[in-house]
Amino acid sequence: MEQKLIEQIVSRVLASLPELQQAPKAEQGIPVGVSNRHIHLSAGHIETLFGSGYALTKDKDLKQVGEYAAKETVTLVGPKGIIRNVRVLGPVRAFTQVEISRTDGFGLGVVPPLRDSGNLDGSPGIVVVGPKGAVTLTQGVICAARHIHMEAAAALAFQVADGDRVTVKIPGPRGGTFDNVLIRVNPDFRLEFHIDTDEANAAGLTNGDLVTLCK
């Protein structure tokens, strides 16, 4: 069968699927979400930093379902510097994870490896200080690799699959492309291109700006 015919059939089938009627349309672009430095905490570390039996207080929901910015913040203390007011994100995680930019790393004196979330083996540690105590992490400091969250219906629309690495087109005077963007598909995910502050500032992007996938 000719390639063109196959593409036409796939296109028509995709257009007729009911779950795609409300899904994001690929041609509408993907909204940018800029991740400032933040920390995810384990239950044990929440108690050490904020006190026995302490529970995080939700400040506001994030776009990804179930994720929220807590009212709590911590201080990161590295060998070369300190960063105050680092936001805690909820809910509680199995392992504490600190996400900073390379710029933050220079200030702290820590080199965060570029990692997908949850891949912490061999990453450096840091001292985390809260109002009731401090935790000396032996690992968990990373520079989060850029990624796109989406639901399965959006993955169909964009013709990508969980785990794919794609290239994203950036518009504007600081435009170009970002390679190696991880696709993450999950029912609780909402369409959003997560980048860190270095990437946002380098590309002149801010929350809600639209980018597109390169074919």
Added chain:
Amino acid sequence: MEQKLIEQIVSRVLASLPELQQAPKAEQGIPVGVSNRHIHLSAGHIETLFGSGYALTKDKDLKQVGEYAAKETVTLVGPKGIIRNVRVLGPVRAFTQVEISRTDGFGLGVVPPLRDSGNLDGSPGIVVVGPKGAVTLTQGVICAARHIHMEAAAALAFQVADGDRVTVKIPGPRGGTFDNVLIRVNPDFRLEFHIDTDEANAAGLTNGDLVTLCK
């Protein structure tokens, strides 16, 4: 004449030009030079900041002929923050120019517009403090647009001209492309791709890394 024949002739003529024998070869790549925040000062501002009759002291030559990092530093004072130890670059310029990243701008409370060097009209000001006094700039704070310095021979080798805007290919896990890179050709220029710290950190680049031009 056929396009292919034209390209073959141009290629042979270029290869035979004597000034190209020592010029950088396009296929060898372009070394990255990361510009940290810095300031170029006018003669009048040097006197206000460092004292009457003061002359800058060279610390080390930069790659671009005649340019140098001075021993002197200043403090930038913005509405939201301060940055100490901002390096002065020599030689003296007709107009004072402050080059900071967007990240620096957030800390200072100043939004630096993306500009080519020397294009300062309508840019914001800032307070600059030296050991002998302070200057309140009414303009001159910019985020320098990425650019490539080269001599005429290299421009021939790369088949670009002064003022061109090109796309640069970035290798590595944070790779991709940077659009709108200005080509600057001058006898005193040496081949170097100048980016700021946001761009370097976002792309995982450091001084001396090699990038290539996209065709």
